[in-house]
Amino acid sequence: MAVVVWIVEGTWPACVDAARAHATADTGIVLLHVTPADVPGAAHGAFAGLLGRGHPERDPGTRVEHLAAASARDLLQAAADRLGLPCTRVERTGRVEREVVAEAEGCELLILARDGDRTHLGPHSLGPAGRFVVDHAPCPVLLVWPEAPPVPPAMPPPPPPRP
Structure with missing residues (x-):
């Protein structure tokens, strides 16, 4: 079994903890940045x-x-x-979301953390990169909260019945 763990500044500890919790003795774990x-x-x-x-040596x-x-x-x-x-x-450089999807090719699980608005439940808790990865991952995805999930005031009301 191969597991890819997407390591991102600020959210990586939750992803690593999830990998440790789900790893077995024969799990090959790839830490990806x-x-x-x-x-x-x-x-x-x-x-x-x-x-x-004329001064390439000073290029920042x-x-x-x-x-x-x-x-x-x-x-x-x-x-x-x-x-x-x-x-x-594994260190890669490029379009972040595309590099993560490419690295997940052939693996059995991809672990990533929510990268959007983490103060509310819902679709906005995924940023553009996370949304792209979730939508295009070629394997199962384990999506974790980098900290305790927010407590919802109440579940949103159901949509009105269709006429």
Whole structure:
């Protein structure tokens, strides 16, 4: 059995705890972190367009790439330490939601946390990336709350009967 755990800043502990709770002795666990490609790209573009003609050695995009890679490694190490089980760490760069779906190809379970408005129950508790992953995942998905779910004041009323 292969389980992919999407590691995201701020929500990863709940995903790791869910993986530990659902893992068996023969489970292959993959901790996945995806760095968005647009952040270093924006720094490269701003420097080239506004400041850096003729001075590529001063391009801050390269520094942003190195900082992002170091942050991803640290986050994956913290997740592996919390998991306490053998696992594989995967770092990807690109369109986050597409990279997560691609990594989930062929796995038996994908674990991710809600990434939207977590103060209310309902569809808005998934942000655009989480919604895309849930809608396009090629495997079963375990969707976890990164903290205790909000207590609803009451269940919404049912829709009115159709005439």
